[in-house]
Amino acid sequence: MESRKESKADKLFELARRRGFFWQALEIYGGVSGFVSFGELGVKLKDKIIRLWRDYFIYKHGFTEVDTPLISPYIVFEASGHVNNFKDPIIECLKCHKKFRADHLLMEFNRKISEGISIENIEKEVNKGDVSCPECGNKKWNVGYFLTMFRTTIGPYSENEGFMRPETAQGMFTEFKRIYEVSRGKIPLGIAQIGKAFRNEISPRQGVIRLREFSMMEIELFFDPLNPRCPFLSQVEDEELRIIPEDLVEKGVESPLKITVKEALIKGIIKQEWLAYFMALSKKFLTKLGLSEDKQRFHAKIPSERAHYSAQTYDHEVLLDKFGWVEVAGHAYRTDYDLSSHMKRSSIDMSVSVPLEKPIKVKHLKMNINMKKIKETFPDKFNDLIKVLNKKNPEDVKKEIDASGVIMIEDLKLPKEVIEFVDVDEEIKVRRFIPHVVEPSFGIERLVYATLDHAYFEKGDRTILKIPPYLAPIQAAVFPLVSREKLQEKSITVWEDLKKKGIDAIYDDSGSIGRRYARADEIGVPFAITIDYQTLEDDTVTVRNRDTWEQKRIIIKDLPDYLLSLLCFSDP
RNA sequence: GCGGAGUUGGUCUAGCCUGGUUAGGAUGUCAGCCCCCCAAGCUGAAGGUCGCGGGUUCAAAUCCCGCACUCCGCACCA
Incomplete structure (x- = not known):
């Protein structure tokens, strides 16, 4: 497999730790897997990715954004189906202590297993005596559940059980009525939420790729099932997507079809216009993060692996150096499952009306x-x-x-x-109806990692993060060519001026100029401004481009505008 | 959870088998010199109770036991 001593991913993780993008949290206690901390550069990159996402997915459509609790009582997740579906029945062999998914193992012994089989029934089946451990042949079992939601209690009464949310989505469903009201009865209505979610993974590995606590950006798009048209579709209908639809996934085909959005809808490969629209937008968004089209694909989830709420789901995957194809976004058609479930459980009418x-x-x-x-x-x-x-x-x-x-x-x-x-x-x-929902859902940490993975380049013994300028955590670095007082003073004036103009700039006068360029390249600073002796004569500076190493002389008073023009991104 | 490998300054690592004086190097960081446009050089400094706990021994980074964590496989990942 990997013959190099250090893979790109290893070097990237090392860089992320050393320069303070992110690292495994709680290092002083040996580290706890599934949790990371972000440092300054990581925070800034994350923040810029979020801003870009808002531009692509929220502002443009006039969607609304909310922030709802991370903890909700038992009943919420009971209603949403998570309590029943977010747990796996596990049986443990009492002899060799191997653990198995109970339902999977029973099926191997030709038992008919219904969805959501109870522990009691599993125990009954298991104790009929013919179910033996595939490892050691033992027939004694311990049966239990593993619930992948974090459990907690609300208030001083321990019986008031609650859960950390495993997705941000439920908040948008539970608060739907009020948000709908505030939005003055708009349908289609897009509600967005950016925030943390928690999943108690059995054994998360792969660093920042699988976390127990992570951040999501989600939209719940509520639409009228009798009027399922997406008014923005025409903007993307000729966009070409790389899709592995359900039937190909079933056949084990790994190479995607190339098909336009329009065609995918006509052929029924994508069942819903909004779903298709968000998939296209998602592709454009990821491209903007620096992920080329051939490193992206949409992978259908077949019914057996789909979430309990989903009628159709496409994973948006990107190809990463070490991990292969990794899901960074999920695009799900959730129908009216969630609103109906909450309506049933809470007896509150969630339907809306259109004239x-x-x-x-x-x-x-x-x-x-x-x-x-x-x-x-x-x-x-x-x-x-x-x-x-x-x-x-x-x-x-x-x-x-x-x-x-x-x-x-x-x-x-x-x-x-x-x-x-x-x-x-x-x-x-x-006409009254319960809105249907299409949900694009992004994992922020994975996007951050994917962005870095695709920005990572080596040039000789130097490392360069070619992060797109509009995403760069630090936008400019100001260097005096040499440490002479006059040059330093001038540099600091230029630096202060850039900061005042809202440019995220750093100043560095330690070490040789080459070393400073290298230091800046390593954290993806797109522009390095050097103050030299000529500056003192004609008030010009050189602007050095991280990717081309070209230098341009710019008059100091034009510098902020010049940089800003290069740092902004064209509107989506 | 299972099997295998591992854990030494910020980072990468030598030393461990064959226990013995201040744990060595590289790189990075900081200060000074130099004044140089792509990690040059010189001088100096800071930074390690060798993952945690216990044991053996006159003496443990080194041998033994336990634990935690990490990595690679297996399983899990709605």
């Missing part, structure tokens, strides 16, 4: 109930009776009366005279 273009006239049957008569006949039961009666469908009531001449409410017989049926013409002006 109909033309009001619809509907004829329907209405019951005129003779309240007086009923009250006279059943004075005690009146209230309950009316409640039940009002909930009944008039059509059904009429049928019952036509058939038997009476209506039975519990054990009470109501004579047909108490109800009069009339046909009513009603004008329906709105």
Whole structure:
């Protein structure tokens, strides 16, 4: 496999640690895997990636952004299906202590396993005596669950169980009603959230690629299932995507189709316009991070590996030096699963209404109930009776009366005279529905890593991070050519001026000029400004380009604008 | 969790088998000299209780045991 002593990824991790992009957290206690800390450069890079994402995904569409709690009570994740789906039944061989996914192992012994099989049933199956450990043949088992959500308690009462969110999405569903209200009833409605999520991985490795605590950028796009058009689609419909659709994944095909967004929709490879739009946007966004198109692909999730809420999911993967194809974003069509689930559990109506273009006239049957008569006949039961009666469908009531001449409410017989049926013409002006959801979801740490991975270059014994200028953590470095007081003074003036203009600049006068260029290259500073003797005569400086090593002389007063023009990115 | 390998200044590492004086080097950092446009050179300095805990021994980075963590495989990754 890897014959070099040190892979690029190893060197990149070393660089990230040494220069303070990020490192494994809690080093003084030996480190805990699945947790990282970010230093200054990492924070800045992360921040710029987030800003770029906001430009691509939020502002442009007029979406709204929220920030909801990291911890929620049990009931939220019970409703969302996570409590049932975010756990794996595990059985442990009591002899060799190997652990297996219980359902997988039972299937090997030809047991029919239903989704969400209970521990009790697993135990029953296992104890029938024919299930033996594939490792040592032993037949005694310990059965349990491994819940991959972090559990905690809320308040002083330990029975009030809560969980750290495993995705930011649920917050946008639980708060949907208010956000919808605040957005003045807009549909389609895009709600974005950037924040931390937590997954108690069994054994996370691969450094920053698989974390127990990580950051996500997610959008829940709520749309009308009867009007699923995406108004932005035309902007990307000719964009070519590299896709491995479900049927190819099933066949084990690894090479992607190249297909335009338009075609993918027509052929049904992507089922939803918004999903297709976000996939295209996602590709453009990643390209902007410096990830070339041939290092990107969309990989369909087949039903068995899809999340419990998903009707279609594409993983947006990038090719990384050491890890191969790694998912950096997931694009899921969640249907109305989440809102419906919360609606059911909370009994709060999550449906929204849109005005109909033309009001619809509907004829329907209405019951005129003779309240007086009923009250006279059943004075005690009146209230309950009316409640039940009002909930009944008039059509059904009429049928019952036509058939038997009476209506039975519990054990009470109501004579047909108490109800009069009339046909009513009603004008329906709105349509109510539960919105469907398309969700693009990005892992920030993975994006940071992917950006660095693709920015990493070596030139002789020097390392250069060719981070796109608009993402560079440090945007400019100011150097006096030599450490002479006059040059130093001038340099500091230039440096101060750049900072005032909002350019993230550093000043360095230690060591030779070449060493300082090298130091700057290693952390991806795109422009190095050198103050030399000529500066003192004509107020010009040289601007040295990190990638080409070319130098340009610029008049100091034009410098900030010159740099800013190179540092900005064209609008998406 | 299992199997294998490993853990020594900021970084990379020598030393461990064959226990013995202030744990060596490279690189980086800082200060000074130099004044030079791509990690040049010279001088000096700071920085390590050798992962943690225990044991053996007159003496442990070195031998033994336990633990933690990391890396590589296996399993897991909704």
